[in-house]
Amino acid sequence: MKETTAPDCSISASLDILGDRWTILILRDAFRGVRRFEDFRRDLTIARPVLTERLKRLVERGVLERQLYCERPPRYEYRLTEMGMALSPALVALMRWGDQYLSAGDAPTVLVHDACGHPLDQQFVCWECDETFTQYDIASRPGPGASTVS
Amino acid sequence: MKETTAPDCSISASLDILGDRWTILILRDAFRGVRRFEDFRRDLTIARPVLTERLKRLVERGVLERQLYCERPPRYEYRLTEMGMALSPALVALMRWGDQYLSAGDAPTVLVHDACGHPLDQQFVCWECDETFTQYDIASRPGPGASTVS
DNA sequence: ATAGGTGAGTTCGGATTCAGAACCAAGTCG
DNA sequence: CGACTTGGTTCTGAATCCGAACTCACCTAT
Numbered sequence: 304m305k306e307t308t309a310p311d312c313s314i315s316a317s318l319d320i321l322g323d324r325w326t327i328l329i330l331r332d333a334f335r336g337v338r339r340f341e342d343f344r345r346d347l348t349i350a351r352p353v354l355t356e357r358l359k360r361l362v363e364r365g366v367l368e369r370q371l372y373c374e375r376p377p378r379y380e381y382r383l384t385e386m387g388m389a390l391s392p393a394l395v396a397l398m399r400w401g402d403q404y405l406s407a408g409d410a411p412t413v414l415v416h417d418a419c420g421h422p423l424d425q426q427f428v429c430w431e432c433d434e435t436f437t438q439y440d441i442a443s444r445p446g447p448g449a450s451t452v453s
Numbered sequence: 454m455k456e457t458t459a460p461d462c463s464i465s466a467s468l469d470i471l472g473d474r475w476t477i478l479i480l481r482d483a484f485r486g487v488r489r490f491e492d493f494r495r496d497l498t499i500a501r502p503v504l505t506e507r508l509k510r511l512v513e514r515g516v517l518e519r520q521l522y523c524e525r526p527p528r529y530e531y532r533l534t535e536m537g538m539a540l541s542p543a544l545v546a547l548m549r550w551g552d553q554y555l556s557a558g559d560a561p562t563v564l565v566h567d568a569c570g571h572p573l574d575q576q577f578v579c580w581e582c583d584e585t586f587t588q589y590d591i592a593s594r595p596g597p598g599a600s601t602v603s
Numbered sequence: 604a605t606a607g608g609t610g611a612g613t614t615c616g617g618a619t620t621c622a623g624a625a626c627c628a629a630g631t632c633g
Numbered sequence: 634c635g636a637c638t639t640g641g642t643t644c645t646g647a648a649t650c651c652g653a654a655c656t657c658a659c660c661t662a663t
Contacts, residue, residue: 313547324473375658379611390546398462406463432569448560
């Protein structure tokens, strides 16, 4: 088997930011529209120091941005950046997996196509062939940033 | 080991299984074809006890299965179950996010459509409207398993 | 003006968890 | 035989996480 090591894998880079339970739950809340420190804290029942630290990290890495929404007293809210919004396929995938395998067929929340209200699906798409397909039709090959050669 | 959270949300249920860094890296390796204890350990440079514990948990939860591949001496390998395979959209999404935002435009690995070799995309699909769309066209509503509303 | 409440943090111990090394067992190879 | 491999387990000190309590700045009602 060829050498496929951790360092040049984007998954481990992503996990450097998202790699703990709380961070992902914070982002889930952010997608639901939660923006303020105290709202995150109450909803997650997360300890304050942990929330402080996670929010700071997410802001540093560019996933959230901290915006003043009240001058006196200074109050900030945390909003998803474009980079943060781009995580939605990952969160949706996690949620659908949980729905399918962990909640006995009763999904607590259903995501729908805004335009028509019908449940959405998530698929891999090939724009060349112009068709959708599943994980069984995926292959991989080294990309431009590949460093190791087998 | 704590089973946190009554999941008002399938994401937190998923995170109960996947909620730490090592677990996801183990699954990433599993998708790449790694199957044996010692191969996981070497590739991830993870401490043995941690790997033992994570593999055991993944087997208990049904994400991996432990199969005898050698009778004398008894040797086992860890393979993705169907439930484990179903995580691929989540891992693919994570990888693509890392590619796009964390690796300066140089993706270490590119996923392609096996049939034609062209890079794949990941999209939301509505089978009613028969069209693909992005995260900006998603809405959510309570599903059959909704208990607490927020 | 003062007492109480709130939003956003910080400080500080104690409990987990982790890494690293040593140890074990069962078998194989030289 | 003795060395080596795979797949673990047990131990221990170090790093990390987390919750409770405290702070600080401001607002509101009395």
